[in-house]
Amino acid sequence: MSAAPHPFEVARAPAWRLLWLWIPLLLVAGLMVGTALDAPERSHTELFITLPFLAVLAAALTWAYTRRRIVLHEDTLEVQSTFYRKRVPVRDMRLDEARIVDLAEHGRYKPAIKTNGYGVPGFQSGHYRMVDRSKAFCLITDSSRVLYLPLRDGSALVISPERPRVLLEALQALAGPPGAH
Structure with missing residues (x-):
């Protein structure tokens, strides 16, 4: 029987x-409408295609932000x-090196370059390169309390659980006594 x-x-x-997402999209929509109305000889077909596309794009990115x-x-x-989704077996984590950090104080744990991700100021999701160029999968919603989990392959998970200490303790309990992971 599985847990x-x-x-x-x-x-x-x-x-x-x-x-940070909606304002640029609204500005683009406003510019499109303004230029289309300023040129009455042009067809307004592009508005009927582009504006709904922008609305769908905004809805999809808003939904993704909440997922x-x-x-x-x-x-x-x-x-x-x-x-994005990442699954990592506990045995692949180097829990003895895991840290709960404030990224403002500990810049070495902060993602530096987005390689395949979604981000707005204060929110980072997906695949990033760290300051030392190592890879990381990130879900950062609160940079003041981030759980940094290094993995055996040299990459890391950088995540923002509401209670990082509780998650770290649960992972350590699964891994067993130190030296077993």
């Missing part, structure tokens, strides 16, 4: 951060964030 999945709440990310979860299922940690 039930154990979800861990993700630290809240305020909805106002979506203004995030952290679940411990048996011996695997699953992190879902926006369009």
Whole structure:
């Protein structure tokens, strides 16, 4: 009989951060409407195609922003964030090197380059390169309390659970005594 999945709440990310997405899209829509109305000889067909496209794009990116979860299922940690998902067995984690950090104070744990991700100021999701060029999968909603989990392959998970200490303790309990992981 398998154990039930154990979800861990993700630290809240305020909805106002979506203004970094919505304002540019609204500006583009406004410019399109303004230029189309300023040139009456042009067909308005592009507005009937582009404006709904921008609305669908805004809806999809807003939905993605809210899609995030952290679940411990048996011996695997699953992190879902926006369009991305990462599953890591506990045995692949170097838990003795795991840290709970404030990224403002510990810049070496902060993602530096987005390689395949979704981000607005204060929110990072997906695949990044760290300052030392190592790879990381990120779900950062609160940079003041981030759980940095190095992996045996040299990459890391950098995530923002609501209670990082509780998640780290659960992972350590699954791994067993130090030296067993």
